[in-house]
Amino acid sequence: MKYLTKLKMYLISNADKRTKLLIKKNVFKSVGDNFFFQPRIIPDEPKLISFGNNVSVASGVTFVTHDVIDKVLNKMNYNFKFYYNCAPIKVGNNVFIGCNVTILPNVKIGNNVIVAAGSIVTKDVPDNSVIGGNPAKVISTFDEYVNNRKKINEDGLYPNSDFAINYVWDKFDKEKDH
Numbered sequence: 001m002k003y004l005t006k007l008k009m010y011l012i013s014n015a016d017k018r019t020k021l022l023i024k025k026n027v028f029k030s031v032g033d034n035f036f037f038q039p040r041i042i043p044d045e046p047k048l049i050s051f052g053n054n055v056s057v058a059s060g061v062t063f064v065t066h067d068v069i070d071k072v073l074n075k076m077n078y079n080f081k082f083y084y085n086c087a088p089i090k091v092g093n094n095v096f097i098g099c100n101v102t103i104l105p106n107v108k109i110g111n112n113v114i115v116a117a118g119s120i121v122t123k124d125v126p127d128n129s130v131i132g133g134n135p136a137k138v139i140s141t142f143d144e145y146v147n148n149r150k151k152i153n154e155d156g157l158y159p160n161s162d163f164a165i166n167y168v169w170d171k172f173d174k175e176k177d178h
Contacts (some may be wrong), residue, residue, distance in 0.1 A: 052093035060100040112142040
């Protein structure tokens, strides 16, 4: 990939514009419909990463498609030549990847998945799950999360007004002061 594209990605402040650039330049192996990519840094070996439909990637997510342990092992007199190791990452449909997640090589993330912020994904993720932690593990089903989220949204507020912001703060203080 051209260094100019990487530099442009870093300099464009609007995530929607960065996403359009990634799609236009065909940076990843494949990208489905309704794709959103907030990170400013393009992963190494981006052609080893594919995304399904309706995928949102939050800021600070790191896709690791390779390791460089060969550099260490080859200096240890094993009388064996170790080579650069790389493997794909495949992200299914209807997936949200929270901020500062790290996804390691040779991982397949299924459909209808939420990856909690700060998680380290070291192995395949089953369909219809919410995962989190280090290493990431299943913490609920996708449907359980959706039902809980519906309860949160019952007020129908969008925090873009003084009323909504004050309401959310009042609710927060009442819940946390108990």
